[in-house]
Amino acid sequence: MHLDQWEVAAIDLFLNAANSFGLPKSYGQIYGLLFCRDLPLAMDEVMELLNISKGSASQGLRALRQLGAISSVFAPGDRKERFVAEIRLRKLVGGFLREQADPHLDKGVARLKQIETLLVDLDDSDSCKRGNRRHEILSGWHRQMSRLLPWVKMIVGKSDRLPAKNKN
Amino acid sequence: MHLDQWEVAAIDLFLNAANSFGLPKSYGQIYGLLFCRDLPLAMDEVMELLNISKGSASQGLRALRQLGAISSVFAPGDRKERFVAEIRLRKLVGGFLREQADPHLDKGVARLKQIETLLVDLDDSDSCKRGNRRHEILSGWHRQMSRLLPWVKMIVGKSDRLPAKNKN
DNA sequence: TAATTTGTTCAAGTTTTTTTGAACAATCTG
């Protein structure tokens, strides 16, 4: 049981990618390993191949499934749960946006409301005016980000099924 | 010298936003403070208002300028450098993509090349075939992400200059 | 030139995040 060199490199690629998306390294490693493999892997195989602990493997696999980045299959006549990577970029991006971006936008709405509240009972009219201008700007940003996300999902999915027209 | 309540709330909003973009909290606080203010602030004012150290202020201001999120002005007859926030979302997003996303895409190209290399001198033809399929998938993802970024810049900028049509 | 102002650097300290592994549940098997 071992990893090929190119698999090590690919896993490292995903490790770094996870990091830059704000996810733990181990999530990237686990996804990367499953991405490389054709056959589903069980938790103990993931642990052994990556040299990570039971806890990391268990939590990582759960989080990745929650993100829609992996899914599990049960081999008939076997108690073990085995995992495979989702490789459609559209699904990966969609899951990430749903679990990470959308909640942030929601929190943003709440915070904007809070600022409104603080602005209402404020007698310093200069600060109030300034605050209202800022509130408008933030609302505009929020609106634009909300508009953007659907486009991202759309554009990324676009050529999943289109074969490349030419070879360069 | 003090912060209004709404400013505290706005600064906290940016603190959290910075966090979720993978930037240090203090960067968010500094940007948030400048975002709230009409007049440029000098480093010592930023330090005092946010209760952060010289080091954090210096590094934060530098990084934010590098990102294009703030710019500096010199009051005539004063040695101090003072800072103002960039509030055009298009510029903010553009700077972020330039400094964060683009480098990652470049690193991705390098890693893909490395994987190619490892695949070339590999005699296990099964692993080789599998590796080549994965390499193709990754190349496709890279292409799609490269396509996406220009759209993001475009869509986000769109209504910066359009005034809101109505008041709600 | 000495003293002051403004800002940078980076080693050390602090805080936060991630990982580990032992204890615990739940499910199957003989």
Add this chain to the structure above:
DNA sequence: CAGATTGTTCAAAAAAACTTGAACAAATTA
């Protein structure tokens, strides 16, 4: 049921990220 297998939880350890502040450099002023 006792023992084996599979997987979860979470407190403590380890690692990573962030912040601090004292020492330093550069530019200015008296």
